[in-house]
Amino acid sequence: MTRLQWGMIGGGAGSQIGPTHRISAGMDGLYQLTAGAFDIDPERGRAFAKSLDVPEDRTYGNWQEMLEGERARTDRLDLVTVATPNATHYEISKAFLEAGFHVLCEKPLTMTAGEAEEIVALSRETGKICAVNYGYSGYALVRQMRAMVANGDLGRIRLIKAEFAHGFHADAEEADNPRVRWRYDPAQAGTSAVFADAGIHAFHMACFVSGQTPSALSADFASLVEGRQLEDDAMINIRLNGGTLCRLWTSAVAVGRMHGLTLQVFGEKGGLSWQQQHPEQLYWTPVNGRTEVIERGGPGLSEEAQRASRIPVGHAEGMPVAFANIYRDLAEVLSAEREGRAPDPLALGFPAAEDGMWSMRAIEAAARSAKSGGSWVDL
């Protein structure tokens, strides 16, 4: 299969989410990043594109230019990722869908429900995909939960308890830092801060896992750091259309919690519990039975979860990132050699032939010691 042609808008230098998109899209070797408008500053964007090996003639100063340049081509982009500031998602996604591109938009899809409805209609009309990056639904064990629910393992789902609570906006002295402040400013963030930004992932996950859509809700918003106009903590009760009650807590002042995305699903026949910070284990308790630990990659997984499980059981899914650090260190040393410069000293920690040698010595010595009843052997 030839690689898919991929374009990106936003996600340039300094972006938090941009690198995750490129790592993720790169992981399977299915995409080639062939076009982009990476930065609001065209020059910075071009420099960044160059660092990514994006061809110069498909590097653009802004999304409008990119739309112009790309719509005319016969070797069209297969997918355009929109990773720009939230307020621009709507117009960019709309424009690319109208021009016949498939789009993957960072969340939130839009700033209002009305705009989102337009995008849905447009996507149906054009037959073009507009995916939204509720990326946590990609975890193998989240898909396992969904499969178990769909399969009836839990019976009717009575209750979902969802949380996304962190403490990264708890510092009152940091509240005026522009990086934080815009999130609580209605002019920039819209009608909601922490629910729209963080809790919405838990909301999507509740819908995804239950296979239901929301029908009504009741919310309590609180602004717990002084001076904030939008909520930094919220409790929301949601009725889903299949009869499930969902209770969702989200917070940005929960000091000591990291992102803290968790889902507990309680049905007539059993309960499930999962947390993103330890995503490799799912806890399943049948009514009147013992809790079982479902390991990603372990026995008895659904087809959906097996497909999404990418490395062997028992290894935290971050293992490829660890290995990638070795490859990156090597790349730095190899590039430095090529460029005739000294490599970054921090890149020199990769395991070398000497490590392989000490291992072999240790193995031989251990086998010898074991044979002689555990006597000490010099290496």
Place this chain on the structure above:
Amino acid sequence: MTRLQWGMIGGGAGSQIGPTHRISAGMDGLYQLTAGAFDIDPERGRAFAKSLDVPEDRTYGNWQEMLEGERARTDRLDLVTVATPNATHYEISKAFLEAGFHVLCEKPLTMTAGEAEEIVALSRETGKICAVNYGYSGYALVRQMRAMVANGDLGRIRLIKAEFAHGFHADAEEADNPRVRWRYDPAQAGTSAVFADAGIHAFHMACFVSGQTPSALSADFASLVEGRQLEDDAMINIRLNGGTLCRLWTSAVAVGRMHGLTLQVFGEKGGLSWQQQHPEQLYWTPVNGRTEVIERGGPGLSEEAQRASRIPVGHAEGMPVAFANIYRDLAEVLSAEREGRAPDPLALGFPAAEDGMWSMRAIEAAARSAKSGGSWVDL
């Protein structure tokens, strides 16, 4: 920077470690897989190479052909990864080093210490890197441990407790399965089974973190599943050259343990504890003080650890894998469209515009409900 030219030997269809190498090397977009001999069966290898977009003229039937074909080129490979069966590592690595290539060899580097010493000498002589994939040393918090030890935070290191214990070879009825049996056959596996295969990672990590090399050891090997000639469980005491004692347990019959790679480091001034199954947290206890949780990406990390920390704090490092599942689903749908076939139904679970719409509706409804004292609002 232009991508580095990368070649791979082994790691084809059905390989367990091959995909991890490609995911890891792909993650930063620094390598282009441009040559390979992926399989002992040349035809299967060629088909596999095609699926990876490796140019046909740089796809080879075996490593010897690859060596011939690649050594002559002016656009030489920057790195060759060796991911073949263990017994072939030595000759392949040796041949490529002699031909002037940099090599990344899967562990074990060789089958004997003598061979490993040859490789070390050869690497020094040729000035070519022969890295060995002790990939766990790439974890950010493993590098943090190393940095803290080097920085003297723990004082003199008295003791390291290292474990790599799993239960995947505990089933006596599976013991004759060829996938398992060869590991306990001296003819194929050499002098050691579980220590050479699994425990050696813990051994490398103890050396890596302490910055020491081993000077003597005492081992107890046990074959706990009947009929095995090599050990499936071992306890090894190791004296390191800086005066640290290391106690290492490794097992393949520890039912209920997943890979179970752990490291505890105890010094004069404090202790560290880390486990691969939850690699995002490192526990640090100063003598007479409280245990602190060092989060990957959190406050107070060493430069080495910050550099190796690739996604924001609080997200398990597997997050890119979750996102990659979304990208792969999209790729399947887009490719199916391109190829005029129906997509895999399992690929249809990605979040779509409808999900974005429901989110926006929920956000608006929640804001309205919160303003009216928590009244229920229909969506």
Place this chain on the structure above:
Amino acid sequence: MTRLQWGMIGGGAGSQIGPTHRISAGMDGLYQLTAGAFDIDPERGRAFAKSLDVPEDRTYGNWQEMLEGERARTDRLDLVTVATPNATHYEISKAFLEAGFHVLCEKPLTMTAGEAEEIVALSRETGKICAVNYGYSGYALVRQMRAMVANGDLGRIRLIKAEFAHGFHADAEEADNPRVRWRYDPAQAGTSAVFADAGIHAFHMACFVSGQTPSALSADFASLVEGRQLEDDAMINIRLNGGTLCRLWTSAVAVGRMHGLTLQVFGEKGGLSWQQQHPEQLYWTPVNGRTEVIERGGPGLSEEAQRASRIPVGHAEGMPVAFANIYRDLAEVLSAEREGRAPDPLALGFPAAEDGMWSMRAIEAAARSAKSGGSWVDL
């Protein structure tokens, strides 16, 4: 100090809470159980009293008789524990307070707020204590939380997240079991089921730790098992009088959760997290700092917590219960001997002199082996 004279009403054979009261009151040897009306069935109550060594002349058929019998004595009871069915707490506590006794009443104190207000007034008037057994406030680390809050370590408390969620009433087929059904019957349970029964402990703990009282609340009740008239799941938002917001979730259908009493406290300067299922550790995160593990019995505890910490650090507080099992086994064997009968075979597992002997042999052998470089030594 002479032991305090202690009486008990309810808590007889088959009672769940009775034994915990006796274990707890017995632990420090400060009380002597000298009077009681243990059962609604007088005969069964007397037999039970005899098994507890309560003098016959101070064993009563019901609480009214006990009140008559005890109020006249000069060697008056120092404390009366009320552990009868909920609906009787009010009248019994009231009667004993009026007669000048100190009372420890199981929760709930009464069935209505009006009755509780009467008891408070009566307690003030008579100068007699009416304690209520919100016993979880006795945990050392709960007292540590309270002390840290009072000491200003967290600054102003913004938010408390409290939970008491279990799944023991989730089985629809068990819902008609009388042991469960009465809890959801307004005639017997009053206006609330799971909040009054379980969640109220989390409520008390939020008040206890914050040092605040509630000023307003908003609640969502759900009856998630069909046919229940009272709630088996509730979410309550509470405003406390010191400006803290408390969010409290309680459930009886959360399959897989054990009692699940947890408290998270978030202030301007840091956050605390504690759970009853692992009560020996309290997690403390200063704003912008690392999470620290406060161990019961470890360094830096408040005076309140030190006082409530009863066994050495690092031993789960259940250790005395383990030791008590040894003592009870011995008691069974000794009593059997005294009574000329065979002991319960289940009581024969206590460690005996042979165990002490094997230990000494192992110690001597280990010392010998260690001296000879780890050689194997027979025992």
Place this chain on the structure above:
Amino acid sequence: MTRLQWGMIGGGAGSQIGPTHRISAGMDGLYQLTAGAFDIDPERGRAFAKSLDVPEDRTYGNWQEMLEGERARTDRLDLVTVATPNATHYEISKAFLEAGFHVLCEKPLTMTAGEAEEIVALSRETGKICAVNYGYSGYALVRQMRAMVANGDLGRIRLIKAEFAHGFHADAEEADNPRVRWRYDPAQAGTSAVFADAGIHAFHMACFVSGQTPSALSADFASLVEGRQLEDDAMINIRLNGGTLCRLWTSAVAVGRMHGLTLQVFGEKGGLSWQQQHPEQLYWTPVNGRTEVIERGGPGLSEEAQRASRIPVGHAEGMPVAFANIYRDLAEVLSAEREGRAPDPLALGFPAAEDGMWSMRAIEAAARSAKSGGSWVDL
């Protein structure tokens, strides 16, 4: 049943283990502490006895006096607990056994294997029990492990991994503190320090759970804090007489570990894992199956474990200690009243009628709010 008459030698003021014995023996109300020689200083011992309500005529200045005084009585002691310094255990236990008393001796039973063999012989000869306080065998889930092994659930036991590792003797500056130093002085501690003191519990537990006795061992001892003559860290491999291999690690320099008593049992059919710091959960993994969490008090427990499980499932077994803190606070207030003094201010935190009142108000308000769709209600 009349209470058993109980005597105690040692365990007076300042003793670490004495209070645990009294709490444990008191828990079931089966023993009456009626005689004792609590202290090497007779006066201090008498004062202490008085504080425990031990009759003056059965309070003794030393164990010899106690032996004289008690052997002549017709209302003989049913059990004598020996909680004196280790070096005296042998002679005291021997003397009381010879005089026909049942004994519960703190570990170690003696200082040498020869002495222990004498005690075993004497116990058999006299028919008197000499129990040894390997109290951890009293945990419900330790008994569950033993029952599962005995029942064949794990098949043949291949391997036991036992640990007892703490860091309380890691501080080199504290090493000369007399409280620590004697433990590493052969004149006072005998042939072994940390194995005899701590690791021996893990050793007993391995024997207890497997139902086997040791047949041979190999040990590596290390003195990791400078200047110590005895080991502060040890690794021991033990062959048990039923064919099981046991690997035992014990340490006193493992900074960050609390007492760290753990047991992992690996058999042909499955594995078990338990740790004393979280004693309420036992992890059971059948070969090729999912790990199950066996909860103390939960479904499917053996008869032995049910009998040893003393409080309801889901409550950490420390709950009675929490409740005991409430009872002790009340005792302090009641005693102060009786004695006409002010109570300790730290004892005033127990829940009072006001707490009961606020609870009832909250319950009524919550029910009202829930009925009106979640509107806010003042309390």
